[in-house]
Amino acid sequence: MVRWLLLIAVLLFIEFYAFQAFRTLTKLRWALLSYQVISLLLLVFIVYSFTQFDRSVGQTKQTLFTMGLLLLVYVPKIVLMLIMFGEDIYRLFRGGINYFINADIDTSVFPTRRKFVSQVGFGLAAIPFLSLIYGIAIGRYNFKVLKQTVYFPDLPDAFDGFKITQISDVHSGSFDNPEKINYAIDLINEQDSDMILFTGDIVNTHATEMHPWLETFNRIRKHDFGKYSVLGNHDYGEYIDWKSAKAKDDNFAAIKDLHRQIDFKLMLNEHAFIEKGNGRIALVGVENWGKNFKQAGDLHKASQNLKKEDFKILMSHDPSHWEYEVKNHPTNYHLTLAGHTHGMQFGIEIPGYFKWSLAQYVYKQWAGLYEEFGRYVYVNRGFGYHAYPGRVGIMPEITVLELKKGQKLA
Known part of the structure; x- marks a missing residue:
């Protein structure tokens, strides 16, 4: 009161x-x-x-x-x-x-x-x-394709030029315009990437939120090297009061199954090797780990038997995981893909010159590419929206990352 x-x-x-x-x-x-x-x-x-x-x-x-x-x-x-x-x-x-x-x-x-x-x-x-x-x-459905090239001196030769499409934070329960979502799926398919990765928050809370959109997201074409995903903080159903523990558990099981229904391989603290020619990279996917949110992610379990010299791409929904656990980890995760922040759905961006949002006062890494110690994290600005039904300055994002062997030119 x-x-x-x-x-x-x-x-x-x-x-x-x-x-x-x-x-x-x-x-x-x-x-x-x-x-x-x-x-x-x-x-x-x-x-x-x-x-x-x-x-x-x-x-x-x-x-x-x-x-x-x-x-x-x-x-x-x-x-x-x-x-x-x-x-x-x-x-x-x-x-x-x-x-x-x-x-x-x-x-x-x-x-x-x-x-x-x-x-x-x-x-x-x-x-x-x-x-x-x-x-x-307009802003909430003003999808932008943002392209980023990332250089690694130890990238396996066969993966030089390998393209990854990343989407994050779908929040399907907020959608109300099938035409705009279908347009975004067309944009995803037009990128002709080698692999697509989805870094969490398929719904706001309930698995049923995604049911009207299953056919739409099944339009995402098969990628030569797979479609993989991880969970985000909203996927655990922890922001509402459930009638029983069983109802919450059933919803969580249904949310995990949504990934299968849209033909994504959900990674739950595990890894898989992606092989191309004579080379391979390790794709690691952890459950949500956030400094101020659910910490179900288990890097140790997900990376068992991986070597430091293995080239690794990590999917982890919350970028605070990179800041507090990943960037200094002895296993050496070359590239981490995250989302979660949405850039607060409000800010100012002048590409290459200026970037501001209230998100930067909460997250050190909140939108785009960051590097420390030769390790990178890319924070996707999010596909959908939550709480505020719009986006100002920080547009919904489809990311295309190209991996290149070598050093970035100054």
């Missing part, structure tokens, strides 16, 4: 300052009243919708809509609040000067609000408002 009261208090504080900005721009009574009524209705709807969240069901289309509406309404208002609150600090400072220093001058102790400041606030607030609308209407 306390947290709901605190949330409402914060929202009312934001609403108060947003209204101050609106009132500065117009004195029309009908406009002010309309603004207050609409704001109140939206606030009541959002709070009510969140109170109806069912922890035995988890995320639904309704919760996606509510989260999108919350961000759409309150992120711009937070911008307004910061602008207007900043002006109040200025007004308080000027008022103090007027009272203590300029008391003999005929001037108002507390300066009135300036219309120009409110205009600037609304201009700045329009940026996240329009961005969030774009993210919901």
